[in-house]
Amino acid sequence: MTPPTCTFLHLADVHLGCDRYDSPERSKDFFFAFQDVVRRHAIQKRVDFVLIAGDLFEHRQIQPGVLNQAQLVLRELKRAGIPVLAIEGNHDSRPYGVKTSWLRYLAEHGELILLEPEAGEEGLQLRPWAGGQGGYIDLPCGVRVIGSQWYGSAAPKSIEQLAAAIRQLPPGPERVVLMFHHGLEGQIARYQGALRYRDLLPLREAGVGYLALGHIHKSYAEEGWIFNPGSLEATSTAEWELSRGAYCVQWGEGPPRAELVQDYYQRPCRRLYLKAKGRETPAEIAAAALAMAREVGPPGSGPEPVVELRLVGQVGFAKHELDSRVLQRQIQQLTGALVVLFRFEATSLEIGSATLSFEEEEQRLQIEEKVYRDLLSSHAHYRKRSKELAQLLLDLKERVLEGQSEAEIYAHLSSAFVGEED
Known part of the structure; x- marks a missing residue:
């Protein structure tokens, strides 16, 4: 018998409460992104459920306003009859020795379903979700969803234990989803502790058909069963060029079909590269920067951009001779930017060991x-x-x-x- 098609939205790394550049408006962007992607791709499409594969929050200890942001969105989903299944990530996991977390609080108040394995004498145990606690749940759409926790460096060993626990589960839906907050090697530079693909294979052999990852803020998919949507918003300028979004998944007969969606609220970001040749005066550098800023365009009707100016190359003057604060204010006036960041990455002309500054x-x-x-x-x-x-x-x-x-x-x-x- 052909199973009915099940639809769900896979999110990760929402990072509510992310505080950057001392800008309250920038912090709100993470809430707006969460709210918009849920409205567009969960509620309007009437999906069967929503996954949050870790890091709903930026910090383990959150402000009341950040908790309120999470509740506003989760309650919209609850009113629409869409269950939310979540796990803890490294940002919102409970500190060692502490028995509760803000995700646990939301679960206890019926805002979401927090799926957590239990530590047993012989490894991890998966109990059916009931009464607000459990490690897995069988949904009416014919999908079994299993949870995990943030394991850090113990992830390879924990995968083996999870695979063993999955094999011991009673018969249920053949379509199995596992949420796991960890990164796969080769996806992003300078990331330590990433898992190798072969480390994950025990999960597939145990029957997992959709591995819902989080943690790395870049979207990627591997071999038709591993999916990582990336963060909803960029948490740093280093992430501006990374592909990110959410996965809209349809799963009927055969493997799951996941589509990365990116058409939701995101604040625009603009990076300006100004290469100095070592002959310009500070005034000439400032003039060139303002000329580049004019190309960004005047303030428009959409969200104000975050603008970053990077000065690279070589300069023939000392860093303090360029008044960066004045330059940032001028760029902000030209572009209507919410925030203007200035990175002085140019090197000073050097002769021998002495740094020379010439006008x-x-x-x-x-x-x-x-x-x-x-x-x-x-x-x-x-x-x-x-x-x-x-x-x-x-x-x-x-x-x-x-x-x-x-x-x-x-x-x-x-x-x-x-x-x-x-």
Whole structure:
């Protein structure tokens, strides 16, 4: 008999209460994203259930307003008759030795179903959810959903115990979902402690057909059964380019079909790269930055963007000579940005061990030429031609700063030595 199609929304890493840039409005973005994605893709589509695979909250200890944000959305789902199944992530898990958490509070008040395995003498145990507690639940749509916890470095061992506990469950729906808050290796750089794909295979062998992951703030899917939606909103500027959203899942006969949805409220983010060549004054850098800001556009009808200006390359002045606060205010006026971030990532021009700051191009060139001549004169092979070669080095540097290709620079260098022997 063909099973009926079951639909659900898979969320993770909502991070309600995320406080960034000392901006209350930016903190509200995480609530608006949560509320909008639920309204559009759970309530309007009348899904059978919603999964939250960890990190509903940013902090273990939350403010009353953040709890209220969670309750507002969860109560909308409750009124629509859509159950919410959740697990704890590393951000909202209970501290060691503490028996309760804010997710437990929400579960005790009927706002969501918190699925948690129990620690037994021989490993993890999964009891059916009843009376507000349990490790798994069989839903009327014909899907069994199993919970887990944040295991950290003990995740590989916990997977083996979970797989063993799943095999011991009584017969039930063939379609099995497991929520697990952990990352898979190879998905994001510089992430320590990620699981290997083979670490997860015991779960598939135990019958898990949809592994609902969280933790990494980038969406990815593997082999048709592992799914991670990513965070709903970017929690840092490093995440701006990451794909993220929520998975709308349809599961009938055969494997689940998951579609990543991203059409919900998200604050726009704009990054401006300004590359300095070492010859500009602070005023010229500021003017160039404002010209780039004008391209972002004037304030519009939508949410104000978060704008980040990154100054890269080389500068011939000290960092304090550029008044970044004034520049940020000017960019904010031009773009209507909610927040303007400034990253001074340029390096100062250095000669030897001394950092030089010059306002006059001619003075800078004279000093650089003298340094080159001194270096060349110290070598017997180049001493007689030190002046000529110093000019050539200055010329080559300017061509590099102007962005000429390697082929053009090589051609110029070759022409300078035409007729000479190696």
